[in-house]
Amino acid sequence: MYLRKLNKKTDHRISMLKTMFTELLECGEIKTTLSKAREISCYTEGIISKVKDDSLSTKRRLFSIIRKREIVNKLLSNIKPDHRIGGASRVIKLGKRKGDAAEMALVQLSFMKN
Template identity: 30%
Template sequence: MRHRLSGRQLGRKSPHRTAMWNNMVTSLLTYGRIETTEAKAKDLRRHVDAAITWGVSVHELIAKGDKVTKAEQAKILHARRQAKLVVKTGDALHRLFAEIGPHFATRKGGYTRTIKTRVRKGDAAPMAIIELIGLNGQPTAASA
């Protein structure tokens, strides 16, 4: 029975799915927008929102600079380590905490937009573009 199971299997085993989500989250944070299938885009939203929430949760503490207490330093370190479980490159992790977190600081979720685009020619899979809202899909100079 399938009671209370969330997410799609997408024809992959669990470790393969985990690696795929980590790679897709990293790519989305690096480039601002990616094209994938609709099913993957819908499931990717929850993984990206979780990662961005870690960046948003500590952006004010990071902005304080040197005036951070030991407890606040521990909170920042915890957020970085939790995000690092999903975001696999240093550039994307830096962008998450330096640019994306402060950008979405006043937003209460819903950090991505999914746009249905076309049907893929080879297998007729419905495709979609998933992008971060308000970042114009532009990679930074460090990530380009």
């Protein structure tokens, strides 16, 4: 899965994406800049497409990314085996941020029940 560099070093970028993915699963939506929103949406789609069953290897893969047991269980209980490929997250543009005029966006999960 190819991800943009976002002007960050590799360790920082991977850590940021894991943290944003965890927060997205925990809250159902996050507000961030447009470039980060596009990346977290792509990252989410890649992980969700690989996580379809409730096997031990799936849980281990998720624990390496999320590290919160209740969120992993919430994710596995909300994903259905017949869940369509793609479309797990959506990016909604919100306009420009007041301080520095950066494009803001809202990333939402389409399958989570809050």
